[in-house]
Amino acid sequence: MLAVDTRIVLAGQGAAWRVGRVLGEGGQGAVYELVPEAAHGRPLALKWYRPESAHPAQRAALEKLTARPAPSRSFLWPLELVDGDRGAFGYVMALRPTQHRPLSDLLNGRVDVGFSTVTRLCMGLADAFLQLHVQGLCYRDISLGNVFFDPVSGQPLICDNDNVGVDREGTARVLGTARFMAPEVVRGEALPSTDTDLYSLSVLIFYVLMVHHPLLGRRELEHACLDAAAEKDLLGDHPLFVFDPLDDSNAPDPQAHPAVLKYWPLYPAYLRQDFTRAFTRGLHEPAARVREGVWRSRLSRLLDGIVVCACGSENFTDDGVAGTCWSCGGDIPPPVRFVVADRTLVLNAGTAVTRHHLYRDYDYATVLATVVPHPVRPGLWGLRNDSEVAWRVQLPDVGEPMEVPPGRIVGLVKGAALDLGAVRATIDV
Numbered sequence: 433m434l435a436v437d438t439r440i441v442l443a444g445q446g447a448a449w450r451v452g453r454v455l456g457e458g459g460q461g462a463v464y465e466l467v468p469e470a471a472h473g474r475p476l477a478l479k480w481y482r483p484e485s486a487h488p489a490q491r492a493a494l495e496k497l498t499a500r501p502a503p504s505r506s507f508l509w510p511l512e513l514v515d516g517d518r519g520a521f522g523y524v525m526a527l528r529p530t531q532h533r534p535l536s537d538l539l540n541g542r543v544d545v546g547f548s549t550v551t552r553l554c555m556g557l558a559d560a561f562l563q564l565h566v567q568g569l570c571y572r573d574i575s576l577g578n579v580f581f582d583p584v585s586g587q588p589l590i591c592d593n594d595n596v597g598v599d600r601e602g603t604a605r606v607l608g609t610a611r612f613m614a615p616e617v618v619r620g621e622a623l624p625s626t627d628t629d630l631y632s633l634s635v636l637i638f639y640v641l642m643v644h645h646p647l648l649g650r651r652e653l654e655h656a657c658l659d660a661a662a663e664k665d666l667l668g669d670h671p672l673f674v675f676d677p678l679d680d681s682n683a684p685d686p687q688a689h690p691a692v693l694k695y696w697p698l699y700p701a702y703l704r705q706d707f708t709r710a711f712t713r714g715l716h717e718p719a720a721r722v723r724e725g726v727w728r729s730r731l732s733r734l735l736d737g738i739v740v741c742a743c744g745s746e747n748f749t750d751d752g753v754a755g756t757c758w759s760c761g762g763d764i765p766p767p768v769r770f771v772v773a774d775r776t777l778v779l780n781a782g783t784a785v786t787r788h789h790l791y792r793d794y795d796y797a798t799v800l801a802t803v804v805p806h807p808v809r810p811g812l813w814g815l816r817n818d819s820e821v822a823w824r825v826q827l828p829d830v831g832e833p834m835e836v837p838p839g840r841i842v843g844l845v846k847g848a849a850l851d852l853g854a855v856r857a858t859i860d861v
Contacts, residue, residue: 433462434480434516440466442524444512447473460485460594466524478514479594480522493597494523503567506560508591523594532580532589539576539643543583547746548738552586554637555731559794560590561633562724565626570599572624574632575609576639599626610663611645612636615715618668627718634710634722637731641699644692646711649674649682673711675704698758700737700750703730728794736777736789739767751776768813768844769860779803779844781813790855800852807841814841815850815859824851 438451452465455477466476481490494513502509510523537543538550557579564571572595580589595606607617607624612635614628622628638646647667655662672682674689675696684692696704706722713720737749745759754764770777770785777789785801788794800819806812816839817823823836828847836842842850848859 433482434464434478439469440478440514442476442512442514445524449473449476449478451478461522465527475527476511477525477527478522479525480514480516481520483520486520488519490594491521494521494594496598497593497596498523500567503563503569504560506556506588506590507564507593508589509593525593528580528589528591529582531582531584533583535576535579535581535640538581538583538640545583545586547748548735549583549586550640551731551735551738553581553588554640555728555735556581556586556588557590557633557636557640558724558727558731560588561629562728564596565599565629565724568599569596570624570626570629571596571632572629573606573608573612574629574636575612576636577609579636608632610660611667613667614718615668615671616718618664627721630718630721630723631710631714633724633727634707634714637727638707638711642692642695644674644684644689644695646673646707647671647682649684649689651682653685653688671711671715673708673715675708676712677708678712698748700734700748702750703734706730732788732794733775736775738780739764739778740780749778752778766861768846770815770857771860772855772857779813779815785815790852790857803844804841806843809843812843814843816841819852821853825849826851 434451436451439448440451441448448469449466450469452467455463455465461479461481464478464480466478468474494510497510498512508525508528510525512524513521514524515521533543538545561571573592578590578592580591581587607613610618612632614631616622617624617628635646651666651672652658672679674682674684674692676682686693706726709720710722714722734748737751738746739749739754740746741757741760741762741764743757743760743762745757747754747757747764752767752769754767757764768779770779770789772790777785781803783803784799786796787798787800788796790800801815802818803813804816806814817836820838822838824833825836825842826833826849827845842848844859846859846861850857
């Protein structure tokens, strides 16, 4: 492939790098670290194709991708093409940050994170593929193996973007990963497209939240092994959702599939209904599949409804209607809720009220308020104004509204009405 210390000049970067260690290998080629010659340069990564994979069509596709900006920061996007001798080529991308871990580490328990991090991860995936699809592109191979994530923030990082192409244009070089391919692709009736990406995304989100595949239930146990023929039967010819409301013949087996039976009832009904649509009608009708924007909205609602039990465990609620803690078994008291129109944000210690919670624009970076300990009443909590404008707050049984300037704190009083400029919110329990 490439010899260590080979000098690579990147015209687009205006500098030179040296080929370093191999970071990974796959069916198409190998990924190398690029070490900058300049002291101020940043390390990069170079994917170099094996001769049998270095097709002119692949190079032409990469040329189009490198001419585009990344759809979002969640993509480890091709930056520049590199040509070698006798038709060899590769592409340069940013080096994957060391804190990002493979999804397999989450599913097999090597990384332990809370429900809020997992939900942010799935919401980030939905947003990333929404940004890709609105550009008329399809990914073609959404699967566990192509996603890494930050265990602290939940931010996803999507790799292997050389398979991205224009939706319904040309022939697909990659059909996908069997367990994530839409049934029509498994059967050989269709090529990857935005429609099949939607199916694959739903499978990926289900896998991350439920730690199981949505179509592998009791019927899986009828096969001696999950070889290609078995997968074609279960995933293509006769797909059946493990929680199909009209047919329980493929329901999870308590001994073989305990994880999905544990996690499914923890989620609110509205999310389970979306999964049911995705894997009943959506199996056979591409137009009925759950779109990325719907997943993003549902997952943001799911995130806003998380309440922390006294035992420290995060629990999902139905818009703040809590029940029994999944971890300790104790009853969860009704949480304090920040209500804007028809949407609810559960307020836990340290919860940030962001611009998104007021305007539904998915801006989680702009923090407008934070739940903090009350400054003069120990044991109580308040909402600190972290915005740049003063609030007007009407407390119950108080005649005149009070002004809460930036930096000041208002107590979390049931029935308080907060005038936040163009938006009005209330505090409820």
